[in-house]
Amino acid sequence: MGGKLTFISGGVRSGKSAYAEKLLVEGAATAEGRLVYIASGRAVDEEMRQRIEQHQLDRADVCWTTIEQSVDLEEVLPFIQPNDFVLWDCLTTWLANELYMEQNNTYCIHIKGCMEKKTARLYETVAAIREKASHFIIVSNEVLDEPASTYDETRKYCEWIGQLHQHIVKLADDAIEMDCGLPLYWKKEGQVAVR
Template identity: 40%
Template structure:
């Protein structure tokens, strides 16, 4: 079976990237059919996050198309078997997934740990993509802020940057969303 399509979408906080990703998923479902799936990586750790999760859930429920929501905050590879070649999957988001993977284990943050985390995330994404019709991956652009002042933040930014590079290299399409406007960065 040929690899399915991967679409990578990044943007700053509140840039409109998730709404743009949902719009693409809905357009694909209208054109080609298939089950819409929302792979949520967020954990309702505080009131703001609970409200954001609830808003996303209400938005999906209010639409014409029915979304199946799967919540997996870590090791997304574990749920790859839930998907098939008719599925359109929106994974929201890589930055939250990376946070969850990095902070779930009481590990020393060294190159070996970073390599394992990156492999866990990329392997999960590729396995899900290979089972689906289309996988849309959303991530935050955090590289406009200074990261040099804190080693932890610098390490996080470095690993996220490497993940973004791998995902864009693998992606069929890549978009950057700024102020609600998608900019096409790559198209095969």
């Protein structure tokens, strides 16, 4: 089955990335493993550029191998080694990037079957990283607490992120929701938490 898979979601600035980093740094120190950070963010505006810089500063004290991969997550597979402690930040950014990848002058979101192929490939990639790594953590934003959007593309995005979250949580050993810097475990080592 491979290594451990952890899914961490939460709102913007909820502490999910910092908590994921802490878990992996502690695990890697104990097992003498390599820390790998897969970054899916792209500096498309000033706010995103500043957030990326802040994440880089937050990791500066620890030796991370960083892989910039905004789309086509499967391309990281040759770089993942046994005993790696891998953080992918984040699923929601990857989804937006993939939905708006152009194919023949049309975005994937408008092409029938396009995202189905991409998500099938994603699930295979998640399984392959998990098989190689000691611990693989996937971070994602919780965007489904807001009322349903009136915009068709936003609704499609929400549908996709909901499907991705549910599928990955089924696969995960641990599922954590960050709230105000506190981890709420909804699933731990195959057990669903009762709240």
